[in-house]
Amino acid sequence: GENVEQHPSTLSVQEGDSAVIKCTYSDSASNYFPWYKQELGKRPQLIIDIRSNVGEKKDQRIAVTLNKTAKHFSLHITETQPEDSAVYFCAASIRSNDYKLSFGAGTTVTVRA
């Protein structure tokens, strides 16, 4: 099955700096890559996603890049703010597999004021 690896496991940044989280996946058939933000005790919130026919997508301070050849994708958060502090998960899924999500292990992001 799909294996998604996520790095780093923790990330501490100064407010205003950028944060980058990287994920790799194993199944070349994966074609949908969402990123979720989860606060303690809450549901995962979709913050951005990308499909395999696109190399990059941006939404205000958040961007995702996808390299299908290398099978890796990254989340970029610019101008970080304290409210960006949370756990972030990457995931990968395949249309032919009911779009079942395989999650990375998560990255705990702390933005220092």
Add this chain to the structure above:
Amino acid sequence: GAVVSQHPSWVICKSGTSVKIECRSLDFQATTMFWYRQFPKQSLMLMATSNEGSKATYEQGVEKDKFLINHASLTLSTLTVTSAHPEDSSFYICSARSSSTSGRAYEQYFGPGTRLTVT
């Protein structure tokens, strides 16, 4: 739009009893619903996939006789933890995928989760 609810939000039960958790898509019809378990400081682990009117598909290592899933309609799936033990204590989260043939059929909408504590 695309709201998923779960009930209850938290439950405490005694070892050996059964607990049922409901997952509802409130404003859309869900072709497929998924059940996840999340232990503290860990990632979401998929337990099973359920499609309306058919048997759930369980992930490797998940006991189907212990975690009973029923997807009776396009808006409701239930997870019953049978003969619960303390090691079943966890955060259980469901998600739903729309049956719409247009739009973002690949997106999963998550419920708020159910915190289960087995004493």
